[in-house]
Amino acid sequence: MRKQIGxxxxxxxxLAGLAESAFAGHCGAVRYPKxxxxxxxxxxxxxxxxxxxxxxxxxxxQVCYRPVYKTEYRPETYTTQRVVSETTYTTEKYxxxxxxxxxFDTVRCYTVMxxxxxxxxxxxxYTVMxxxTRTFQVAIPYCTMKPIYETHVKDVTHTIYRPHxxxxxVAIPYCTMKPIYExxxxxxxxxxxxxxxxxxxxxxTYTVNRPVYEQQVRAIPYVTHRVVKxxxxxxxPYCTYRKEYETLTRxxxxxxxxxxxxxxxxxxxxxxxxxxxxxxxxCVPVTTYKTEVDYVTQQRVNYVMEPVVTERVEKVCTGxxxxxxxxxxxxxxxxxxxxxxxxVFDPCTCTTRxxxxxxxxxxxxxxGRTVCKKVWVPREECxxxxxxxxxxxxxxxxxxxxxxxxxxxxxxxxxxxxxxRMVPEQHVRYETRTQCYKVPEEHVKQVPYTVCRVVPEQHVRxxxxxxxxxxxxxxxxxxxxxxxRMVPEQHVKMVTQKRCYSVPEVKTVTIPxxxxxxxxxxxHVRYETRxxCQMIPEQVTKQVCYRTxxxxxxxHVRYETRCVVEKVPEVCVRTVPITTCKMVxxxxxxxxxxxxxxxxxxxxxxxxxxxxxxVVCDTHCRMxxxxxxTMEPYTVTYCVKRYVPxxxxxxx
Numbered sequence: 128m129r130k131q132i133g134x135x136x137x138x139x140x141x142l143a144g145l146a147e148s149a150f151a152g153h154c155g156a157v158r159y160p161k162x163x164x165x166x167x168x169x170x171x172x173x174x175x176x177x178x179x180x181x182x183x184x185x186x187x188x189q190v191c192y193r194p195v196y197k198t199e200y201r202p203e204t205y206t207t208q209r210v211v212s213e214t215t216y217t218t219e220k221y222x223x224x225x226x227x228x229x230x231f232d233t234v235r236c237y238t239v240m241x242x243x244x245x246x247x248x249x250x251x252x253y254t255v256m257x258x259x260t261r262t263f264q265v266a267i268p269y270c271t272m273k274p275i276y277e278t279h280v281k282d283v284t285h286t287i288y289r290p291h292x293x294x295x296x297v298a299i300p301y302c303t304m305k306p307i308y309e310x311x312x313x314x315x316x317x318x319x320x321x322x323x324x325x326x327x328x329x330x331x332t333y334t335v336n337r338p339v340y341e342q343q344v345r346a347i348p349y350v351t352h353r354v355v356k357x358x359x360x361x362x363x364p365y366c367t368y369r370k371e372y373e374t375l376t377r378x379x380x381x382x383x384x385x386x387x388x389x390x391x392x393x394x395x396x397x398x399x400x401x402x403x404x405x406x407x408x409x410c411v412p413v414t415t416y417k418t419e420v421d422y423v424t425q426q427r428v429n430y431v432m433e434p435v436v437t438e439r440v441e442k443v444c445t446g447x448x449x450x451x452x453x454x455x456x457x458x459x460x461x462x463x464x465x466x467x468x469x470x471v472f473d474p475c476t477c478t479t480r481x482x483x484x485x486x487x488x489x490x491x492x493x494x495g496r497t498v499c500k501k502v503w504v505p506r507e508e509c510x511x512x513x514x515x516x517x518x519x520x521x522x523x524x525x526x527x528x529x530x531x532x533x534x535x536x537x538x539x540x541x542x543x544x545x546x547x548r549m550v551p552e553q554h555v556r557y558e559t560r561t562q563c564y565k566v567p568e569e570h571v572k573q574v575p576y577t578v579c580r581v582v583p584e585q586h587v588r589x590x591x592x593x594x595x596x597x598x599x600x601x602x603x604x605x606x607x608x609x610x611x612r613m614v615p616e617q618h619v620k621m622v623t624q625k626r627c628y629s630v631p632e633v634k635t636v637t638i639p640x641x642x643x644x645x646x647x648x649x650x651h652v653r654y655e656t657r658x659x660c661q662m663i664p665e666q667v668t669k670q671v672c673y674r675t676x677x678x679x680x681x682x683h684v685r686y687e688t689r690c691v692v693e694k695v696p697e698v699c700v701r702t703v704p705i706t707t708c709k710m711v712x713x714x715x716x717x718x719x720x721x722x723x724x725x726x727x728x729x730x731x732x733x734x735x736x737x738x739x740x741x742v743v744c745d746t747h748c749r750m751x752x753x754x755x756x757t758m759e760p761y762t763v764t765y766c767v768k769r770y771v772p773x774x775x776x777x778x779x
Contacts, residue, residue: 180770200750208481256694288662320629332748336613352597446505454629457493
C-alpha cells in the first residue's frame with residue numbers, strides 16, 4: 128500500500144515539473160488557463176511550431192461616482208425690531224383776526240350816446256336796354272343723293288382639299304430595370320431613465336397676528352356760525368322808452384310791358400316725290416344638284432383594351448412610436464437672502480435703531496421633472512405590389528363604305544320684276560304767322576309808410592334789501608374711537624415635499640432593413656399602328672350674283688325765317704329812401720354796491736399732536752436652504768485590447 132502511494136506521488140511530482148517548465152517558457156506569456164488553448168494551437172510532436180500573437184478585444188466594466196446634490200429647507204428663527212409711533216394731543220390757545228364785511232351803496236353818474244335815425248327820399252336816374260325784334264327770310268340750298276341699284280353675275284373658281292388616309296405599323300423597342308433586394312438586421316442600444324419619487328415631511332413655522340381692540344374717548348372743540356339778517360331800503364332810478372308813430376306818403380314810379388300781336392303771310396316751297404312703276408325682264412342661273420352613291424372598300428382598325436397584370440417588390444419605410452421617459456433636472460436659481468440684523472445705540476438721539484444685515488446670494492437647485500415623449504422608430508418592409516395596365520390591341524376589319532357626291536346641273540330661268548322710281552314735283556304753300564312785341568307803359572302810385580321815434584321817461588323805485596352777517600358760537604363734542612394692536616402668535620405645520628430622481632436602464636432593439644444591391648435590365652418591343660393623312664386639291668367653279676349701287680345727286684332750296692333782337696337804351700328815374708343816423712348824448716345814473724372790511728380779534732383753541740417712538744422686538748421664522756452632496760455610483764463599460772499567443776506549425 129505504501130509503495131503504491133509513493134509511485135503516485137512521484138508521478139504527480141513529474142507532472143508538476145513538466146507543467147512548471149511549460150509555464151516558464153516564453154517569459155510566462157503562455158501562462159493562461161487550459162480553456163484558452165484551441166485545437167489548432169496544439170502541433171504534432173514531429174513538427175516544429177512558431178508562436179504568434181493574435182489581438183483579442185475584451186470588454187471590462189468600471190464603477191465610477193458622480194455627485195448628486197440635494198437641497199433641504201430648515202427653519203431658522205431671527206429677531207427684528209420695529210418702531211411703533213404713539214401720538215398725544217395738547218390743547219393750545221391762539222388769537223386770529225376775523226374779517227367783518229360791511230356793504231353800502233354809492234350813486235355814480237355817466238353819459239351814453241343815443242342814436243336818432245332820420246329817413247329822406249332821393250331820386251336816381253338809370254338806363255335800361257329795351258329789346259326790339261326784326262324778322263327776315265333766308266334761302267338755304269341743299270342736295271340729296273338718290274341710290275340706283277344694278278345686278279351682275281360673275282364666275283368664281285376656288286380650290287378644295289379632299290383628305291386621303293393611310294395606315295402603317297411601327298415597332299418601338301423599350302427597356303425596363305428590375306431591382307434585386309437583400310434583407311439585413313442591425314442592433315440598436317439605448318438608455319431609458321426610470322423615474323423614482325420619494326416623499327419627505329418638512330416642518331414649516333409661521334406667525335399669525337391676532338388683533339386686540341381698545342375703546343377710547345377724545346374731546347373735539349368746534350365753532351359754528353349763526354347767520355343774522357338785517358333789512359334796509361334802497362332807491363333805484365330807471366328810465367323807460369315810449370314809441371311814437373307817424374304815417375307819411377311817397378310816390379313810386381314803375382313800368383309795365385303790354386304785349387301786341389301782328390300777323391303776316393309766308394310762302395313755303397316743298398317737293399313731292401311721285402312713284403313711277405316699270406316692268407323689267409332678266410335671266411337668273413339656277414343650279415340643281417343630283418346625288419350619286421359609290422361604294423369604296425376601306426380597312427378599319429378597332430382597338431380593344433386588354434388588362435395586363437405585373438408584380439413588383441417595393442421597399443416601404445414604416446415604423447412605430449415608442450414612449451420614452453426622460454428626466455430633466457431643475458434649473459439652478461440664485462436667491463438673495465438678507466442675514467439677521469442687530470440693534471445699534473445712537474448717542475446723538477439716545478435711541479436704539481435696528482440695522483439690517485447684509486444681503487447674501489445663495490445657489491438653490493430647483494426640483495426636476497419627468498417628461499414622457501413619443502419617439503418614432505423607423506423600419507423598412509418589402510411588399511409585393513400588383514400593377515394592372517390596359518393595353519390597346521389593334522383589330523383590322525374590311526368595310527364597304529358608301530360615298531355620296533353631288534353633281535351640279537345649271538339652267539337659265541327667265542324672271543320678271545317691277546321697278547319703282549321716284550319723280551319729284553315742286554309745290555308752294557302759304558303759312559300765316561304771328562309776330563309778338565312788347566310796348567312799355569309808365570305808372571305812378573302813392574305808397575304810405577310809418578316813421579317811429581322813441582321818447583325816454585325817468586322813474587324811481589324803492590327796494591328793500593337784506594344785509595347778512597355771521598355770529599360765531601363755540602361747542603365741544605366727545606367722540607369714541609377704537610384702536611387696534613396686533614399680537615403675534617407662533618404656529619408650526621408639516622409640509623409634504625417630493626424628491627424625484629431617475630435610474631438609468633439599458634435596452635436593446637433589433638431593427639430589420641432592406642437594401643437594393645443591383646438593377647437587372649430587361650429588353651421589350653411594342654407595336655403601334657399609326658395614321659397618315661394627305662390633302663388632295665380639286666378645282667371647283669361656281670357663278671355668284673352681286674349687286675352694285677351708284678348715287679345720283681339732286682339739288683334743292685328751302686327758306687327759313689330768322690329773327691334778330693336789337694337793344695335800344697332808355698333812361699328811367701326812381702325814388703330811393705336814404706336813412707341817416709345822429710348820436711345824441713344822454714345822462715344816466717347807476718347804484719354801485721361797495722364793501723368795507725373790518726378785522727376783529729378772536730381767541731381760538733386747537734389741539735397740537737406730539738408723537739413719541741419706541742422700539743418693539745418681533746420674532747420671525749424663515750426657511751434656510753441647506754445643500755448636501757452625495758456620490759452616486761454608476762457603471763462604465765470600456766474595451767481593452769490584448770494579444771494571445773497562438774502556435775503555428777512550421778514544416779522543416
